Amino acid sequence: MKRRDFLKFSGAVCAALASLSLDSKFVKTVSASTMRKDLPGSLGAEEIPSVCDMCFWRCPIVAKVKDGQVVKIEGNPRSPANGTAICARGNAGIQFLYDKDRLKYPLKRAGARGEGKWVRISWDEALDEIAYNIKKVKEKYGPHALAFFDHGSSAAFFREIFEALGTENFSNEPAFFQCVGPNLLAYLYTLGYQAVDPAKVDMAEAKVIILFGSHLGENVQVSLVKSMVEGLAQGAKLIVVDPRFSVAAGKADIWLPIRPGTDLALLLAWINYVIQHDLYDREFVQNHTYGFEKLKKAVQKYSLSWAAEICDLPEEDIRKAIDLLARHRPHVCIHPGRHSAWYGSQDVNRHRAMAILTGLLGTVGVKGGFYFPTEPPLEKVSFLAGEHEEIEPPETSLKDDYPFAELFHGSPTAEIIKATRTGEPYPIKLWGVCGVNVIQTIPNPYQTMEAIKKLDFIFCVDILPTESVLWADIVLPDATYLERYDGFYVGKETRCYVALRQPAVKPLFESRPAYEIAKDLAKRLGLKPRYERVEDWLEAQLKPSGHSLKELKKTGLFTYPAKPYRSREELSFNTDSGKFEFYSEAFADEDLPPLPEPDFAPAPPKGYARLLYGRVPVHTFAKTMNNVWLHFEWPENHLWVNDEVAKRLGLKTGDEVILENQDGYRSERPVKIFVTPGIRPDAVYLPHGFGSRSPMLKTAYGHGVSDTFLVTHYEQDPFMGASSHRNNFVRFIKDGKVLSIPELRPVPKELSRFEIRKRV
Amino acid sequence: MSQWAMVIDLDRCVGCHACAIACRAEWKVPVGEGYRRNWVKRLGPARTPYGMAFTFYPGLCNHCDTPVCTTVCPVDPEKREFKDPKTGKKTAIFIRATYKHPFTGVVLIDKERCIGCGACVEACPYGARYLNEELDEPKADKCTFCFERVTRGEEPACVKTCLARARIFGDLSDPNSEVSRLVKKAKRMVTKEVNLGPNVYWVGQEKDLYLLMQQAPKERTWENV
Numbered sequence: 001m002k003r004r005d006f007l008k009f010s011g012a013v014c015a016a017l018a019s020l021s022l023d024s025k026f027v028k029t030v031s032a033s034t035m036r037k038d039l040p041g042s043l044g045a046e047e048i049p050s051v052c053d054m055c056f057w058r059c060p061i062v063a064k065v066k067d068g069q070v071v072k073i074e075g076n077p078r079s080p081a082n083g084t085a086i087c088a089r090g091n092a093g094i095q096f097l098y099d100k101d102r103l104k105y106p107l108k109r110a111g112a113r114g115e116g117k118w119v120r121i122s123w124d125e126a127l128d129e130i131a132y133n134i135k136k137v138k139e140k141y142g143p144h145a146l147a148f149f150d151h152g153s154s155a156a157f158f159r160e161i162f163e164a165l166g167t168e169n170f171s172n173e174p175a176f177f178q179c180v181g182p183n184l185l186a187y188l189y190t191l192g193y194q195a196v197d198p199a200k201v202d203m204a205e206a207k208v209i210i211l212f213g214s215h216l217g218e219n220v221q222v223s224l225v226k227s228m229v230e231g232l233a234q235g236a237k238l239i240v241v242d243p244r245f246s247v248a249a250g251k252a253d254i255w256l257p258i259r260p261g262t263d264l265a266l267l268l269a270w271i272n273y274v275i276q277h278d279l280y281d282r283e284f285v286q287n288h289t290y291g292f293e294k295l296k297k298a299v300q301k302y303s304l305s306w307a308a309e310i311c312d313l314p315e316e317d318i319r320k321a322i323d324l325l326a327r328h329r330p331h332v333c334i335h336p337g338r339h340s341a342w343y344g345s346q347d348v349n350r351h352r353a354m355a356i357l358t359g360l361l362g363t364v365g366v367k368g369g370f371y372f373p374t375e376p377p378l379e380k381v382s383f384l385a386g387e388h389e390e391i392e393p394p395e396t397s398l399k400d401d402y403p404f405a406e407l408f409h410g411s412p413t414a415e416i417i418k419a420t421r422t423g424e425p426y427p428i429k430l431w432g433v434c435g436v437n438v439i440q441t442i443p444n445p446y447q448t449m450e451a452i453k454k455l456d457f458i459f460c461v462d463i464l465p466t467e468s469v470l471w472a473d474i475v476l477p478d479a480t481y482l483e484r485y486d487g488f489y490v491g492k493e494t495r496c497y498v499a500l501r502q503p504a505v506k507p508l509f510e511s512r513p514a515y516e517i518a519k520d521l522a523k524r525l526g527l528k529p530r531y532e533r534v535e536d537w538l539e540a541q542l543k544p545s546g547h548s549l550k551e552l553k554k555t556g557l558f559t560y561p562a563k564p565y566r567s568r569e570e571l572s573f574n575t576d577s578g579k580f581e582f583y584s585e586a587f588a589d590e591d592l593p594p595l596p597e598p599d600f601a602p603a604p605p606k607g608y609a610r611l612l613y614g615r616v617p618v619h620t621f622a623k624t625m626n627n628v629w630l631h632f633e634w635p636e637n638h639l640w641v642n643d644e645v646a647k648r649l650g651l652k653t654g655d656e657v658i659l660e661n662q663d664g665y666r667s668e669r670p671v672k673i674f675v676t677p678g679i680r681p682d683a684v685y686l687p688h689g690f691g692s693r694s695p696m697l698k699t700a701y702g703h704g705v706s707d708t709f710l711v712t713h714y715e716q717d718p719f720m721g722a723s724s725h726r727n728n729f730v731r732f733i734k735d736g737k738v739l740s741i742p743e744l745r746p747v748p749k750e751l752s753r754f755e756i757r758k759r760v
Numbered sequence: 761m762s763q764w765a766m767v768i769d770l771d772r773c774v775g776c777h778a779c780a781i782a783c784r785a786e787w788k789v790p791v792g793e794g795y796r797r798n799w800v801k802r803l804g805p806a807r808t809p810y811g812m813a814f815t816f817y818p819g820l821c822n823h824c825d826t827p828v829c830t831t832v833c834p835v836d837p838e839k840r841e842f843k844d845p846k847t848g849k850k851t852a853i854f855i856r857a858t859y860k861h862p863f864t865g866v867v868l869i870d871k872e873r874c875i876g877c878g879a880c881v882e883a884c885p886y887g888a889r890y891l892n893e894e895l896d897e898p899k900a901d902k903c904t905f906c907f908e909r910v911t912r913g914e915e916p917a918c919v920k921t922c923l924a925r926a927r928i929f930g931d932l933s934d935p936n937s938e939v940s941r942l943v944k945k946a947k948r949m950v951t952k953e954v955n956l957g958p959n960v961y962w963v964g965q966e967k968d969l970y971l972l973m974q975q976a977p978k979e980r981t982w983e984n985v
Binding site for chain 1: 771772774775776777778780781782784785786787791800804805806807812813814815906908909912914915917920921922923924925926968
C-alpha cells in the first residue's frame with residue numbers, strides 16, 4: 001500500500017453547468033459570414049481552444065486571436081467544467097503572455113547569486129553549461145546530490161530527466177510538502193483515493209456543505225466555486241468553520257469562528273456525538289467500514305462542551321451544525337479542503353477525522369456527497385524512451401524519518417533544504433527549479449537562500465524573473481501556456497473530459513516550450529526522448545480514446561463517461577482491508593496514531609497574534625502579481641485585524657504597521673491594516689503572495705508584504721515530512737514602538753502556549 | 761420599446777473580478793486610475809442590523825431612464841437614424857455625442873463626435889464613466905451593455921465569463937424574461953437625493969443589500985456640471 005501509485009495532479013473540474021446563452025428572440029443575430037476580424041472587441045477573432053495555466057486548476061479555454069495577437073480569452077463552451085466562464089486570472093492571461101518583464105533569452109549569471117545580474121547567452125551555451133554541471137556534480141557526489149523543485153505543466157519533462165539521473169530528489173513539489181500532502185495521505189488511507197484533485201464533493205447536488213478553513217470564492221477553482229454556488233442556489237445549507245469571516249462565511253447559515261489549530265476537538269466531539277446519538281449510517285458502517293468499535297471507544301470521552309471550550313465556540317452552534325449535517329445525510333458534502341500543511345503533527349489526523357465523519361454519515365459514492373473519480377481512456381506514455389533503472393536509495397535517505405514520504409515523487413522539501421545547508425546526511429550540490437518560486441513558497445526563505453548559496457550550481461526554467469530566478473546561475477526562458485503544447489489535462493469530476501493545450505501564438509522572443517528545452521537537455525545527458533515532435537507524443541497517448549489530435553485541435557477536448565456514484569452493492573475501497581478505514585493498521589504499524597486523537601496547535605505567545613494567510617481571488621500563489629490587469633484590481637495586501645483588538649491598540653483601517661514575528665523577523669515594509677469584526681482577536685490575516693522582492697518584476701515589486709518571509713518557524717508532520725505554515729505569530733511595530741496584541745479570549749488549560757526561541 | 765437591464769445576484773457573486781477583467785480585455789480599457797467600465801468593490805466583513813455581512817458592489821453603468829450624463833453633453837445635437845436590433849424598425853432622433861439608444865435604452869457614446877470635455881464623466885453620480893486620456897484625442901468611455909456583442913448574438917463579456925452566473929442580462933419590456941421576473945424583488949441604487957431610473961438591479965440577502973445601499977449616491981453631481 002505504501003508504494004501505491006496514484007495519479008498525478010492533472011486538470012480541474014466539477015459539476016458542469018450549462019452556460020447562459022442569449023435567447024434567440026432577444027436579438028436578430030447576424031450570420032457567421034459577416035464575422036470579420038475588423039469587428040469591434042473580440043468579435044470575429046480566430047478561436048483556438050486550449051487549456052488555461054493561470055492557476056493549477058486549468059480550465060478549458062478558447063484563445064481569440066486577431067492579427068497574430070491574443071485579444072481575448074474565454075471559457076471553452078464545450079467544457080463540462082467551466083463552460084464559457086473563466087476567472088479574473090484566466091481573463092488576464094493576455095497580460096501574462098505580453099508581460100514586458102518576461103524572460104526573453106537564456107541568461108548566465110554575471111553578479112553574485114540573488115543579485116539578478118546576467119549576460120545573454122545562446123540556447124546551446126545554456127544547455128551545454130547545465131548538462132556539464134549535472135554530469136560533474138553527479139560524478140563527484142553521486143546522483144542524490146541533484147535535486148529538482150517543480151510545479152506546473154512544464155516541469156513534468158524535467159522531472160523525468162532527474163528521475164532517470166537516479167536521484168531520490170527528482171521531484172520536490174511544494175505542492176505536496178507545503179500544501180496538499182497531509183490531506184492527500186489522509187483520504188488515501190481512509191477510502192483509497194486522494195480527495196483533492198479535484199475536491200470530490202458533489203456540492204451542486206448537496207443539501208448541506210461544510211468547509212473547514214477552505215475559502216472557496218476567494219480561492220477560485222472555477223468548477224468548485226460553480227458547484228458550490230449552484231448547490232447554494234438550489235437551497236443547500238452552508239456551514240463554514242473558519243477563524244475568519246470569509247466570502248463563503250458571508251453566504252453561510254452557520255459560521256463557526258474556531259480557535260485556530262483546534263479543529264480536531266470539534267471533529268472528535270462531532271464523531272462521538274454522531275455515534276452516541278445514533279445519527280450515523282448503520283448500514284454503511286456495518287458493511288463497508290473497518291474499525292468502528294475501536295473508533296467508538298476512542299472518541300467516547302469527547303463531548304460537545306469539551307470541544308466548545310477548546311475551540312472557543314458556542315456549544316449551541318456546534319450542536320446545530322452537526323444536527324444539520326446528520327439530518328441531511330447522505331447528501332452532505334464534507335469538503336476535504338486542499339492546503340493542509342497547517343500545524344505539523346495534527347495535519348494528517350485532522351483530515352482523517354474529516355474523512356471519518358464522511359464515512360459515518362455514509363456520504364460516499366452518493367449524489368450530493370463524496371464521489372469516486374473516473375480514470376480517462378488515455379495511454380501513459382513517458383517523455384523519455386527506454387527503461388530506467390529503479391532509483392537506488394542512498395545509505396541514509398531523506399525520507400527515512402517519514403514512513404509515508406515515499407508515496408510522493410520527491411523528498412520532503414524541508415529535508416532537501418536542510419541537506420543542502422548542512423551536507424547531512426549527504427551533500428546536495430545542484431538544484432534545478434522549474435515553475436516554482438521557492439523563496440516565496442517554502443517556509444523560512446532565509447534558510448532557502450542560505451541553502452542556495454551552498455550549491456555548486458542552480459538553474460531555473462521560468463517565464464518571469466521571480467526572486468527565485470534571481471538566484472540562478474543559468475536561466476532558461478520557458479514559453480507561456482498560450483505559446484506551447486503540454487501534456488493532456490484530465491477533468492475527473494462528476495462529468496469528465498480530456499483537454500488539449502495547444503499554442504495560440506508562436507513563442508515570443510527566444511522563449512521555447514518546455515518540451516523542446518527538456519528534449520535538448522535530455523540528449524546532452526545521454527537520455528533519449530521518445531518522440532522528436534510533441535504532437536506525436538500526444539497522439540500516442542490518445543490511442544485508447546478513439547480520438548485524434550487533429551480533432552482535439554479543433555474542439556479542445558473530448559468528454560468521456562463518468563461513474564461518480566456507486567450503489568451500496570457496488571462499493572469497494574482500494575485500501576488494505578478493502579473497506580472504508582476508520583482505523584488504520586498501516587499507521588499503527590509505523591507507530592503513528594491509527595485513529596485521530598486530540599492534538600492542538602499551541603496558543604500564541606503573550607503579546608502576539610497567530611499569522612493566518614490565504615488567497616485573494618485575482619491572484620495565484622506569488623505568480624500573478626506582476627500582471628498589470630490583476631495588479632490594477634488588487635495591487636497590495638492588507639492585514640485583517642479584529643476590531644476590538646484595533647480599538648485597544650488605537651488603530652484604524654488604513655493605518656500602517658510593521659509586522660514582527662516570534663523569531664524577530666520583520667516585514668520588509670509597513671502593511672496597511674483593515675479593521676473588521678470578521679476575524680478572531682487571536683489571529684491576523686495576510687493574503688499570500690504579495691511583497692515581491694524581485695526588482696525585475698517592475699509591476700509587482702515593492703507592493704504589499706510577504707507572508708512567507710514571516711513564516712520562519714515550521715514543524716514537520718511525522719507521516720510524510722510536510723512543513724507546517726501556521727505556527728507563526730506577529731506583533732506590530734508602529735512609530736518605532738512595539739504594540740503587543742491583547743489577549744481577549746481565554747486560553748483553556750488543554751492548550752499549550754508557543755514558546756519563543758532565542759532571538760535571531 | 762425595449763429596455764435592456766441587468767440583475768446581479770449577490771447570493772451567487774463571490775467577488776472574483778472576472779467581470780472586470782473580461783470587460784477590460786474585450787474593450788481594451790487601458791490601465792489607469794479610474795479607468796474602468798465596470799468594477800467590483802468589496803464591502804465588509806462588517807456588522808449590519810441583519811448580522812455580519814461580506815459582500816460586493818459589482819457596478820457598471822445603470823443605463824438610467826433619465827441619464828443626466830447625456831443632457832450635460834455640450835456637443836450640438838444632430839439627427840441620426842437608429843434601427844431596432846429586434847425588429848429592424850427604424851427611427852431618426854436628435855442626439856448629442858452621448859445619448860440613450862431609442863430602441864434598447866442603452867446609454868451610448870458616439871466616439872466620432874465626443875470632444876473629450878469630460879462633462880458626462882463629472883455628471884454621473886455613480887462614477888460609471890471615465891475619460892480615456894491614453895488616446896491621441898481623449899474620449900469618454902463607459903459600459904455599453906456590450907451593445908456591439910449583443911446585437912451580434914453574443915452575451916455581454918461580463919455575463920459570459922461570470923463563473924457564478926450572478927449576472928443576468930435581458931430586456932425589461934419582455935415580461936417573461938428572467939430579468940423581468942427578478943426585478944420584482946430586486947433593489948436599485950437610488951436614494952431620495954438621486955433617482956435617475958437606473959436599470960441595474962441587485963438581489964441578495966438583506967444584510968448584503970444593506971451594505972450595498974450604503975454605496976448609493978447622495979450627491980447630485982450633475983448639478984455642478
